[in-house]
Amino acid sequence: MSSDLRISADRLLRRLEELAVHGDSGDGGVCRLAASDEDRAARDQFRAWLQDLGCELAIDPIGNIFGRMPGRRPGPPVMTGSHLDTVTTGGRLDGAYGVLAGLEVLATLRDAGITPACDLSVAAFTNEEGVRFTPDMMGSLVLAGGYPLADALSRQDSAGKTLGEELQRIGYAGAAPMESLRPGCFVELHIEQGPVLEAEGLQVAAVENLQGISWTQVEIRGQANHAGTTPMSLRRDAGYVAGSLARFLRELADDMGPPQVATCGRIELEPNVINVIPRRALVTVDLRNVVEDRLQEAEARLQSWLEQAAVEEGVEIESEILARFEPVDFHQEVVGVIEREARSLGLASRRMTSGAGHDAQMMARICPAAMIFVPSVAGVSHSPRETSLEADLVAGANLLLHSMLSLAESGVAGTP
Amino acid sequence: MSSDLRISADRLLRRLEELAVHGDSGDGGVCRLAASDEDRAARDQFRAWLQDLGCELAIDPIGNIFGRMPGRRPGPPVMTGSHLDTVTTGGRLDGAYGVLAGLEVLATLRDAGITPACDLSVAAFTNEEGVRFTPDMMGSLVLAGGYPLADALSRQDSAGKTLGEELQRIGYAGAAPMESLRPGCFVELHIEQGPVLEAEGLQVAAVENLQGISWTQVEIRGQANHAGTTPMSLRRDAGYVAGSLARFLRELADDMGPPQVATCGRIELEPNVINVIPRRALVTVDLRNVVEDRLQEAEARLQSWLEQAAVEEGVEIESEILARFEPVDFHQEVVGVIEREARSLGLASRRMTSGAGHDAQMMARICPAAMIFVPSVAGVSHSPRETSLEADLVAGANLLLHSMLSLAESGVAGTP
Numbered sequence: 067m068s069s070d071l072r073i074s075a076d077r078l079l080r081r082l083e084e085l086a087v088h089g090d091s092g093d094g095g096v097c098r099l100a101a102s103d104e105d106r107a108a109r110d111q112f113r114a115w116l117q118d119l120g121c122e123l124a125i126d127p128i129g130n131i132f133g134r135m136p137g138r139r140p141g142p143p144v145m146t147g148s149h150l151d152t153v154t155t156g157g158r159l160d161g162a163y164g165v166l167a168g169l170e171v172l173a174t175l176r177d178a179g180i181t182p183a184c185d186l187s188v189a190a191f192t193n194e195e196g197v198r199f200t201p202d203m204m205g206s207l208v209l210a211g212g213y214p215l216a217d218a219l220s221r222q223d224s225a226g227k228t229l230g231e232e233l234q235r236i237g238y239a240g241a242a243p244m245e246s247l248r249p250g251c252f253v254e255l256h257i258e259q260g261p262v263l264e265a266e267g268l269q270v271a272a273v274e275n276l277q278g279i280s281w282t283q284v285e286i287r288g289q290a291n292h293a294g295t296t297p298m299s300l301r302r303d304a305g306y307v308a309g310s311l312a313r314f315l316r317e318l319a320d321d322m323g324p325p326q327v328a329t330c331g332r333i334e335l336e337p338n339v340i341n342v343i344p345r346r347a348l349v350t351v352d353l354r355n356v357v358e359d360r361l362q363e364a365e366a367r368l369q370s371w372l373e374q375a376a377v378e379e380g381v382e383i384e385s386e387i388l389a390r391f392e393p394v395d396f397h398q399e400v401v402g403v404i405e406r407e408a409r410s411l412g413l414a415s416r417r418m419t420s421g422a423g424h425d426a427q428m429m430a431r432i433c434p435a436a437m438i439f440v441p442s443v444a445g446v447s448h449s450p451r452e453t454s455l456e457a458d459l460v461a462g463a464n465l466l467l468h469s470m471l472s473l474a475e476s477g478v479a480g481t482p
Numbered sequence: 483m484s485s486d487l488r489i490s491a492d493r494l495l496r497r498l499e500e501l502a503v504h505g506d507s508g509d510g511g512v513c514r515l516a517a518s519d520e521d522r523a524a525r526d527q528f529r530a531w532l533q534d535l536g537c538e539l540a541i542d543p544i545g546n547i548f549g550r551m552p553g554r555r556p557g558p559p560v561m562t563g564s565h566l567d568t569v570t571t572g573g574r575l576d577g578a579y580g581v582l583a584g585l586e587v588l589a590t591l592r593d594a595g596i597t598p599a600c601d602l603s604v605a606a607f608t609n610e611e612g613v614r615f616t617p618d619m620m621g622s623l624v625l626a627g628g629y630p631l632a633d634a635l636s637r638q639d640s641a642g643k644t645l646g647e648e649l650q651r652i653g654y655a656g657a658a659p660m661e662s663l664r665p666g667c668f669v670e671l672h673i674e675q676g677p678v679l680e681a682e683g684l685q686v687a688a689v690e691n692l693q694g695i696s697w698t699q700v701e702i703r704g705q706a707n708h709a710g711t712t713p714m715s716l717r718r719d720a721g722y723v724a725g726s727l728a729r730f731l732r733e734l735a736d737d738m739g740p741p742q743v744a745t746c747g748r749i750e751l752e753p754n755v756i757n758v759i760p761r762r763a764l765v766t767v768d769l770r771n772v773v774e775d776r777l778q779e780a781e782a783r784l785q786s787w788l789e790q791a792a793v794e795e796g797v798e799i800e801s802e803i804l805a806r807f808e809p810v811d812f813h814q815e816v817v818g819v820i821e822r823e824a825r826s827l828g829l830a831s832r833r834m835t836s837g838a839g840h841d842a843q844m845m846a847r848i849c850p851a852a853m854i855f856v857p858s859v860a861g862v863s864h865s866p867r868e869t870s871l872e873a874d875l876v877a878g879a880n881l882l883l884h885s886m887l888s889l890a891e892s893g894v895a896g897t898p
Binding site for chain 2: 265
């Protein structure tokens with residue numbers, strides 16, 4: 067029986083260290099932007115490990131890398147994967163953990179001489195973070211047919227270089243046809259990037275859905291005036307409206323209740339000096355919910371608040387949608403498999419929602435998909451301080467192993 | 483009788499134009515920082531006009547310039563004056579109007595062959611704005627004995643140059659002994675820099691007091707976290723507290739009622755990006771009131787709010803006093819003279835409070851003092867758009883003329 071099978075903790079943790087060398091920022095973090103020299107080095111390392119395993123290697127035209135292990139029956143693979151790129155002040159785990167845990171699953175099966183019921187594959191998707199080239203989750207989005215390949219390749223970074231040129235330069239503009247690479251089902255392992263699992267003392271989560279995101283930039287135009295000589299009743303204070311908006315967002319989220327969240331992450335005042343009433347404010351609004359109707363309700367309440375604030379303070383307010391993604395429901399059968407396998411492994415788990423975007427949401431467009439989360443220490447991510455307990459990283463990889471084996475046995479990925 | 487005496491509107495307005503050449507910012511405004519080349523040019527022009535008038539000229543060690551016209555009896559002068567320096571994005575009137583109107587008063591008397599009852603003098607005080615060298619109102623503060631001369635001369639600008647060096651360089655490090663220059667009483671003419679007179683359709687104000695100022699910088703330290711994955715209940719959001727503080731300040735001022743004003747002019751968030759809960763916020767607080775007890779009450783309520791916010795949101799809050807000036811009550815007799823002369827001249831007037839700091843508040847430490855305000859169009863100042871109606875500028879100068887004559891006749895400035 068394979069139920070006692072466990073991944074090699076030493077190998078997984080060692081490879082995480084080895085990969086973090088590429089883009090090491092010297093403060094415990096990693097800066098490995100998509101299609102950079104650092105990204106190339108990490109890709110080369112990942113490819114070498116896949117080749118050592120004897121995997122069938124494929125690189126598609128958007129630069130996604132796939133390693134495939136044949137199973138006992140033909141057909142689309144049970145796929146796992148994540149990304150190797152990071153944000154500018156990134157950590158060692160966001161993305162890399164999911165890719166290397168997938169590699170570790172294949173290595174564990176190879177070492178044990180086990181042939182899975184169907185093909186398994188591990189993917190490293192291009193440009194998940196979207197920092198150097200927008201939009202984010204680009205490689206998986208293109209693979210899922212949600213964004214034209216030509217458009218993606220022509221996206222430019224701030225220096226004017228296109229992703230297509232950069233993939234050519236680093237040797238990752240592949241030719242493998244995307245149709246042959248698409249999975250029968252997909253499960254992604256990732257750090258939580260939030261504080262919930264740690265706060266509840268749990269080791270893993272079966273991620274059943276992913277929040278919809280609504281990003282709005284609000285511009286408030288009032289009138290600059292002297293802070294000492296302008297009576298309160300005659301003010302048209304863009305800073306006051308900006309502050310009130312930050313407060314309103316908290317009240318909105320509290321009033322709607324979980325899972326609604328609302329954040330004001332950015333405020334810019336002009337002229338931004340102590341004794342001048344601000345003439346202009348830029349404020350960003352981040353609204354998220356797992357239920358589309360509720361997210362729309364939050365957006366409507368925001369707009370209504372802005373209209374009222376404009377009238378009450380005599381300011382002009384314009385808002386612009388910066389990004390909008392509907393919530394994603396993951397596949398109940400895949401979530402169920404993850405839950406069952408967690409129970410078999412004796413791991414304390416819960417179902418939860420992903421508050422961040424992930425490649426799995428793009429795969430969910432074309433196949434049954436779900437995710438596994440492991441705890442983030444203090445909920446920190448996108449930071450050199452991003453870390454997780456080694457025991458949790460190992461537990462997550464073992465859960466990925468058994469979830470993939472179970473999915474291969476089941477009918478979720480196609481005819482068994 | 484001199485009651486029909488009027489200043490020369492043409493000369494006053496022409497000289498305002500001529501002075502604005504020095505530091506002309508090309509957009510209708512003026513940039514004439516203290517002890518700069520532009521300040522030297524304006525000082526040279528003012529000095530030349532005083533010399534043309536045959537005034538007794540004096541420059542003291544802090545660079546204040548005085549022009550004095552002898553009266554019929556000896557003793558300290560009835561003084562007027564203001565400043566020639568501007569803020570970086572200054573206008574043509576703030577300061578310059580008061581200095582040139584004072585010059586115009588002396589010129590009018592000379593033209594009419596009138597010898598006032600006592601000496602009159604007009605002062606251009608050094609570095610009122612405090613932009614290049616802190617503190618502000620420096621020249622009048624030093625003259626009033628409120629700040630040691632040596633300390634003032636050793637203040638450095640951002641390039642490391644001292645005020646003393648710069649006064650030497652531009653030729654305005656004078657030697658006139660300050661004791662001999664101090665006035666018997668003082669009246670300053672200035673633009674309102676606020677919207678009240680214009681809103682009420684008045685031409686002048688007799689300024690009876692000046693707000694106390696309390697400037698506080700508040701630092702809020704929370705925890706950066708992902709805007710999507712961090713439940714509202716687990717947040718320690720420095721941005722939310724910053725926004726709430728801006729809103730609280732409005733509520734505080736509304737609750738205390740006029741003349742209390744409260745302004746949040748500056749907010750800086752870190753990292754200041756749309757999808758990260760801010761870990762740190764800097765917020766400035768500007769509180770003003772004409773009653774010291776009430777200003778202290780506002781400060782106490784701010785501190786109490788900050789303490790409660792720190793507990794409720796789990797953030798650390800530190801506040802630092804950046805500046806603190808008690809309110810100033812001007813001299814009732816001087817205010818009364820201004821009011822009577824405004825009535826005689828048929829000018830619609832009111833008493834009011836100054837929301838900004840002025841040289842007159844420093845003179846009020848050593849002699850009876852008050853101010854005259856004329857309306858600012860749209861209440862705008864410290865801006866190239868700063869302007870006042872010509873008729874109001876002329877009316878203000880005529881009120882200054884007759885107020886100074888009346889003060890010279892009265893006993894306010896000393897034994898008549």
